[in-house]
Amino acid sequence: MTRNVSTRIAGGLQGILPRLADASPPKGPSHDTIDLSSAENILIRDQLQDMCKAAIQNHLNSDTLSELPSFGGDVGARTALASFLNNYFRPASTVSADHIVLTAGAGLCIEALIHSICDEGDSVIIPGPHWFGFQPYITLRPKVNIITATPPTYARHGDDLVSTLRATYNDAETPERIKAMILCNPHNPFSQCYTEQGLRECMKFCQEFGLHLISDELYALATIKTTENQRSEFISTLSLMSNASDAETLIDPSLVHVVWSASKLLGLSGLRIGCVVSQSNPEIRAAVSLLTYLNVSSLSAITLTAILSSPDLSQLLYVNSQRITASYACFTKLFRGLNVEFLPAQEGLFIFAKLGKSIMSIEEEIAFFENLRQRGVLVSAGRFYSGLSTEFGWARVLIAVPLATAEEAVKRLSLCIS
Template sequence: MAAAGLSKRGAANVDAILPSISAALLERTKPTAPRIDLSTAENWLMRNEIIETTKDAIVQELKPHHLSYPNEFAGDADLIRALAAFFNKYFHPHIPVEEAHIATAPGAATCLNTFLYNVCEPGEGILVPAPFWNGFDWLFTARSSAVPIIVHVERAADTLTPQLIPALEKAYRESSIPVRGLLLTNPHNPFGQCYPRTVIEDCIRFCNDKRIHYISDEVYALSTFENPELSDAPPFVSALEIDVTGMGCDLSRVHTFWSTSKDFGSSGFRVGCSITQANEAMHVALALASNTETSSLSAVASTALLTSTRLPELLQVNSERMWEAYTLMTNFLKKHQILYIPVNSAPFLFARLAPYAESWEQEKAMIDRLKQAGVVVSGGKAYHVNEDEKGWARMTFALERTRLEEAIKRMETVLGEKSVD
C-alpha cells in the first residue's frame, strides 16, 4: 500500500479490511437471487410507524436555520434537549441527565471512536468481554489505533455473571499493553440479555480500583420484550442508574453511549450520543470531534421520535412484534433441535447451527451453505467465542413476517438435512 501514498496507519487499515470488502463487493455483483440478510442487527418491525412520524416532522419542523451548522457546541440544541428528557424518562438516572452532559455524533460507533481517540494512545487497550460485536475489531483500530483486549470467561455462558470479575482481573494482570478502560455492551451483543445490577456495580468498582474508564454501550436499551424462557432474567439497568459516587467510585470515569439506530430501527439516520456526567474535559473532547457531523435532517427526525407522544405506544408495539418474530424463529430452531440462547433484549439471537463443528472451517462451511441457500448469518468466530464453542452464529429475527418466513424456508433446505455439521 506504500505505492498508493497512504500513511503507515492508513495502509495498515486498508490491508486489514480490503480482503473482506473485496469479497463483499464480489458477492453483490454475482448474478444470484437476492439473499436475505440476517447478519446485520437491524430492526425492520416498526419502519412504517417510524417513517410516518419522521415524514411529518420534516414537513412541519424543518426550518431555515436547519440549513446552517448546528446551533450548539455539542450538536443541535433541540435534539440535545430531547435526548436529555428521553434519558431522564426511560433510563432512570441516579443523577438527572443534563443537556451539558450530552454530545452528539453520527451514530454510537462514532461516539465510541471519538472516545477511544481521546482516551487511548496508539497501541493502548480496552478490556472487552467476549463474545462481543465483531465491529469493535475495526472500530478500535481504524482511527484510534486502540486495541481490544479480549476477556474470556471459562464458560461463555458465564460472561454475564459474577464470574466475569476474576476474568477481568486476569486479563488486566496479564495484559502486555496499558489498559485504559472496560467496555461493556448492555444489553449484550450477541447474547441479547442484560447484565445484572450487581455485576455492573462490580465492574465499576473494578474500573475504579484500576483507575480506568467504565464504558457502557447501551444501544439496545429499549429493544426489550417479555420472554417466558427468561422469566427470572435481570431487567435492563443503565450505568446512569447506578449511584457511582455512593459506591465510593469516580463518576468522571463512567461514560454511557446510545443511538437511535437499534431501539428506533433507524440506523440510516446516523444519530448517536455520549453521556459524561462528571468530566467536563472529556465532554468537550467528544463534542469538539463531531459536533457538526450529524445531519440537520436526521436531528429533526430523531427529535420528533424522541418527543413524540406516541413513543410509549411505539415501544410497546415494537416489543410485541419482536416477541412474535422471535417466536417464529425459535419455533423453527426447536423443530430441528438446534440449541440457542434465549433473548429478551435484542433483535437477534445466538444459535449453534453447526453443533458438531470441531474446527472454524466446519463452522464456516455451515455459514457458506446457508449463504448458498440465500440467507446470510454471522459466524461465531467473528464474535471471538471461546475456542471450544465452535458452530455458533448470530441471526437477526426482527424482520417483516413475510421476509422472515422466506428466510426460514430457505434455512430449512440446509438445517432440515440430517447432518448440520
C-alpha cells in the first residue's frame, strides 16, 4: 500500500483530522452557520481595521521591505511589547526588549521552546483539559510526548492543580524524562484564572523536579465582568518571579518562560506574531531566535507596534471587555434558565458548558452535536480537550461574538437543549 505521508506526520494527523471534521460546517441549505467552535475574537475588528491601515500607511517605508537584521525580531515591536507587559502584566522585574523573542504566532513559541528544552522522546506535562492544538507543535517536529494531568472534576480543577500534577508525575513511566510543564492561564477552554496561591504552588512543584514552566498567557486581559463568587483575577507568572516579600525562592527564574500573542485578546490571528518572554535565560532566547529566525513579517511588526503604542489601547481593551461581558450574560441567562451546567468564566473568549445535559455515552454526544450542526450552530466538543473520560455533552462555546450573533445563537441552542 502506498503511504501518502511520513510515519512522523501520520501520527499527528491521526489526532487532528477528527477534530477538523467535527468543526466543518453542516451540508445543505438548512441554516446559515454560526461558528462558536473557533477561538477568534471579532469584537473589536471595526476599530482594529482602521488602526492597522493607519499603521501601514504611516510607517511603511523602504526599510520595511528589507530583511529584519535584528536577532530576536523587530526591535520596535519588542520594545512595544515590553512596555505593554510592564503596564498590564505587573512583572516583579521590569521586562526589557532584550528579554523578548518574536515568533510567527504563539504556536511556534511553544514549538521552539519545547525543541530548545527537550530531547526527542522526552515529555511535557500539561494540566487537562487542554487545547488540542498543542499536539502538533509538541509531538511532530520536536518529537516530544504529552502527558495530561487530568483533574478529578472540572469544577475544582484549579484547587486540585498541584495534587493532580504530583500524582501524574509520580505515576509516569519515566518521570525523569519529563522536562517541562505548560500552564494555560487564563485557562483554555475554561476561561478561568489560577489563584496566586495555586500559581505559587505550581512554581514550587516545577522547582522541586527541575521542570521548565511555560506559561501560556494568551487570553489575559479579555476580562469578563460579573458578580459571580470565587472569582480570581489574572496574575501573570512574571509578577511572581522575585517578590521581595517571599521568604523563599519559588523557582529558578531561568526555568520560567511566558508566551503571549496578539491573536486572542486583540483578535489579530492573521498577523501571525507572538513572543516568548524569558527574563533570565539567554540561552533559551538564543535557541528560540535560531529556530524562528525571520519568521515574522515586517508588516505584522509595525502593525502590532502601532496598536500596542496607541494612546487608545486602554479604551480598546475596555470596549473589548464590555462586549465580551454582554455576550457572556446572554449565554449564561439561557444556561441558567435551562439548568445547563457551566463553569463561570472570568477571563477569556469561551464558556465551557454541558450543553447535552442528560447525555451518558459518546454515541449520544455525537448525535447531539450533529443536531446542533444541523440547526446551524458549531461548538467545540469537550471530548477533544483531553478531559474527563466519564463526562459527556460538554462543549467549549465561543462568546467573543457580537451581541446580535450571540442572541441568534441562543435562540438556536434553546431548540436543542431540553
